Amino acid sequence: MSKRLAHVLSLTGLMLLASASVRCVSVSPGVAVELIFAAPPHYEPEGPVVSSAAAFLVAATLVPCEEAPRASWRSFGIVVAHAHTDSTSARTWLGGQRVDAMSAAGTPLGLLSPPARSYCELEVTFAPDETAETDPREDPMVGRSLGVEGSYENADGSITAFAVRTSRERVELIPFDAPLVLDDARDLARITVSFDAAAWAENMNFEAASASERRAALLDELHAYLAATVEMREQER
Numbered sequence: 001m002s003k004r005l006a007h008v009l010s011l012t013g014l015m016l017l018a019s020a021s022v023r024c025v026s027v028s029p030g031v032a033v034e035l036i037f038a039a040p041p042h043y044e045p046e047g048p049v050v051s052s053a054a055a056f057l058v059a060a061t062l063v064p065c066e067e068a069p070r071a072s073w074r075s076f077g078i079v080v081a082h083a084h085t086d087s088t089s090a091r092t093w094l095g096g097q098r099v100d101a102m103s104a105a106g107t108p109l110g111l112l113s114p115p116a117r118s119y120c121e122l123e124v125t126f127a128p129d130e131t132a133e134t135d136p137r138e139d140p141m142v143g144r145s146l147g148v149e150g151s152y153e154n155a156d157g158s159i160t161a162f163a164v165r166t167s168r169e170r171v172e173l174i175p176f177d178a179p180l181v182l183d184d185a186r187d188l189a190r191i192t193v194s195f196d197a198a199a200w201a202e203n204m205n206f207e208a209a210s211a212s213e214r215r216a217a218l219l220d221e222l223h224a225y226l227a228a229t230v231e232m233r234e235q236e237r
Contacts, residue, residue: 031113031182033189035060037099038106040194040227048152048162048206053101053197055146056129060193062091062114063121065179090114096129098141101195119180122191122228127169143167146218148197152206162206164214174228188233196225 037057091114099107126145140163141147147165154160180189204217 031116031184031187033062033112033114033180033182033191034233035093035109035112035191035193036106037097037101037109037193037195039100039102039104040196040199042104046202048150048201048204050102050148050150050197050201052149053147053195054141055099055101055126055195056141056144057097057099057109057124058095058127059123059125060093060109061123062112062119062180063123063173065118065120068120068173068175091119096131098129101197106192114182116182116184116187118182120176122174122176122193123171124174124193124226125169125171128167140165145169146222148201148218150201152201154207160206162214164211164218166215166218168219170219170222172223172226174223174226177227177229180230190231190233192229192231194227194229195222196227200225 037055091112093110093112095110097107097109099109128143128145129141144165144167147163149161149163151159151161174193176191180191182189200218200221203221204214206214209217
């Protein structure tokens with residue numbers, strides 16, 4: 001056998017081996033993960049009163065545990081699944097959805113049908129709505145990615161209204177409260193994303209901060225007030 005032929009056969013063997021290995025994970029058509037954006041558990045903050053909080057969400061992607069180095073599940077001894085391949089489209093929601101962060105009922109975002117494995121984070125992208133035709137004077141959230149409105153009490157007891165809105169795009173990685181483990185072809189789960197606008201406002205010094213500082217704080221501190229909870233749901237077998 002010539003060296004050239006041996007080289008070709010060797011490459012062919014490697015390609016066949018790679019082809020076989022990528023079959024270890026496939027999209028499970030029965031797996032369904034519902035995404036919803038809803039208000040966090042209600043509480044009465046001591047400080048500013050938030051009357052509205054809204055965001056425009058354009059994408060959400062499930063992040064497998066082995067691709068989430070910041071996730072700490074391994075430190076608790078939780079075994080996570082590993083896979084050789086993935087279908088990004090099956091674990092990514094793409095759309096343009098305005099969400100009401102104050103709504104207890106929540107805003108449904110859609111369904112994902114990801115490969116059966118373990119996921120530890122949700123990557124979300126906030127960005128302005130580029131398709132809105134409404135006059136910004138009628139709807140201040142047009143062209144905005146995030147917005148919080150309300151009022152706060154000054155040192156002299158007077159009340160001042162505030163409106164903090166930004167047009168900047170923001171990508172955030174939100175760790176789950178527990179790993180989302182999908183190991184059955186008919187698993188059904190719900191992920192609820194929330195933004196605690198009341199807690200953000202409570203920790204904001206509105207009297208001391210300028211308008212630009214408030215906008216910067218909304219983005220820079222956003223991660224601390226985002227949460228994603230996982231709920232496994234029953235499905236008929």
